[in-house]
Amino acid sequence: MLARSGAETAAISAAALLGALVLFGAFVALRGLSPLEVYAALFLGAFGTWFSIEQTLTQAAPLMLTGLCTALPARAGLLVIGGEGALVVGGVATVLVGATLAGWPPPLAVALMCMTGALAGGLWIGAAGALRHWRGVNETICTLLLNYIAIAVMNHLVTGPIRDFAQVLKPASWSIGERLMIGELPGTSVHWGLAFGVVACLLTWGLMRHTTFGFAVDILGGNVRAAQMAGLPIGAMVLATCFVGGAAAGLAGTIEIVAVHGFASSSLVVGYGYAGILVAFLARQNPLAVVFVAILLGGISASGGLLQRRFGLPDAATLVLRGLLFVAVLAGNTLYGRFKIFRPPAA
Amino acid sequence: MPPATDLGWWGVVIAVLGGAARVSTPYLFVSLGETLTEKSGRVNLGLEGTLVMGAMSAYAVAYLSGSPWLGVLVAGAAGAAFGLLHGGVSTLPRVNDIAVGIALFLLGTGLAFYLGKPFIEPVAPRLPHVALGAWSASPQIRAALEVNALFVVGAVLAPLLLWGLGHTRWGLVVRTAGDNADAAKALGYSVGAVRTLSTMAGGFLAGVGGSFLSLYYPGTWNEGLSSGQGLMAIALVIFARWNPIHCFWVSLLFGGATALGPALQSVGIASNYYLYGAAPYVLTLILLIASSSPRHALAGAPSELTISK
Structure with a gap:
């Protein structure tokens, strides 16, 4: 049961992260930038090199x-x-x-x-x-x-x-x-x-x-x-x-x-x-x-x-991404308990 | 009547009153907006972000279009959009409205810094003022009574909001949603929709309050423009007991307190500058402690409100 609730948390958090990234992508696309290139740079700047x-x-x-x-x-x-x-x-x-x-x-x-x-x-x-x-x-x-x-x-x-x-x-x-x-x-x-x-x-x-x-x-x-x-x-x-x-x-x-x-x-x-x-x-x-x-x-x-x-991009871009992530995470709270696969099996 | 050049202590009093009217406007708009939102049973803690967002968008639009009033309108619209976001997300089941407010506080300031970067340098047209002191020959009185047009709007809005909440159908619906969600449902209203609309209206007012910061006083846009005024205004609503008229007086009190610091500096008391800067926050905290109670709900508080439970 614990593993199931853990999986639910992980899945919903990942979905929130994904949602925030999509919103952020749309946001930088408005500036005429390619979202995929920005994601790649985001990853490179965070975990890409030692x-x-x-x-x-x-x-x-x-x-x-x-x-x-x-x-x-x-x-x-x-x-x-x-x-x-x-x-x-x-x-x-x-x-x-x-x-x-x-x-x-x-x-x-x-x-x-x-x-x-x-x-x-x-x-x-x-x-x-x-x-x-x-x-x-x-x-x-x-x-x-x-x-x-x-x-x-x-x-x-x-x-x-x-x-x-x-x-x-x-x-x-x-x-x-x-x-x-x-x-x-x-x-x-x-x-x-x-x-x-x-x-x-x-x-x-x-x-x-x-x-x-x-x-x-x-x-x-x-x-x-x-x-x-x-x-x-x-x-x-x-x-x-x-x-x-x-x-x-x-x-x-x-x-x-x-x-x-x-x-x-x-x-x-x-x-x-x-x-x-x-x-x-x-x-x-x-x-x-x-x-x-x-x-x-x-x-x-x-x-x-x-x-x-x-x-x-202004350095506040990461603040925007953080803010979007925060809103997505809170909105994601509503998803808990909605998915059958995460529910404990009926006794 | 004393000579025009020597007003003595009256000059100080008039200067503080004029300063109060000048500094209090953002407090007034944010607290009126938050009062409306909280009357419907929601707390929007994100109005600090809305204030900054309003300041930025007003400045940008006023600069680009040349019309400060268009800037005010767009600031309000930006605030309403943030209110819609807050209301929409908070309406989802199992989502805490206070947490959403914190998220929008961070998102609003981040977005304003991000979008406002190109507008730190340019100079935008400012809002006009109303010369309430035109009758006087004294330059001090005339300078002190130059009241911003937005302050006048806010001063009219406060009794209007009180009347609207108490004597109109919409006011009744908002108050019912805030005092007893089940009763509002039984009357056939969607509680979520009423609260979201109230949050949008509150956000609109907070956005307009932000436009005052960038278009009148201090009258520029930069990233340090608001330092917690939006937050203090929310605390002020509790002290004002959710009464728009009280919001007006308390906003004036805060404006006066904030104006006293620069006044002291102008007569040569410049030491401990940052310590005086902390005074409004300390005052807010003291008022918050004084008006809270561990035992019972606060008088006048909407009973559905999470913040007073």
């Missing part, structure tokens, strides 16, 4: 973590879209702590920075969970507002209190220093953040799939009344899923600092959080599927440059 695969995996690393930020609370029935803000808060907290750790042994300092980023992101989204549970504040609007607040606070900090005036290109914070940066996975140009993302997804998958806690969260997400009747600690579960989800996105911010930039600036705000929402929905909130969907969407982002160079 270089593009490395690019794709680099893009996928933060998407796995921000995907968890939406996926985990969704299991408890909350629609959290604050990954962008949690990532920024995590990144800023990482810099604040990391800048004071100059003399520390790097492994210890990196571990401390990871914990700081995760804690900051966790508290950020956890606060939204608390407001939801004890105040009835709509978590979707709340977390979206928190995104804008996080970005404004970061802009304030990097243009004033923690600004590094040696950085002239754009306002940026103090740097954590080259010594505390983590490098690439051996033999690749993909940074260690990918390993963090995959491990986080595997851990949360285990948590949701193989523990009583995960089972209880799924009851809450399926039916609040049932959870109340069973006497489950609903508030604690809402808080926990929001905290862990936010911690994942905060860790993504840490990784952007310790593996990519070394300092906080507007380079943190490139839409990883918003893409993570799509990752979670496409993965149907399953942490294991998040890994693969993040790689798929990372591929779409990675191919943006090639589409731009070869066809003169």
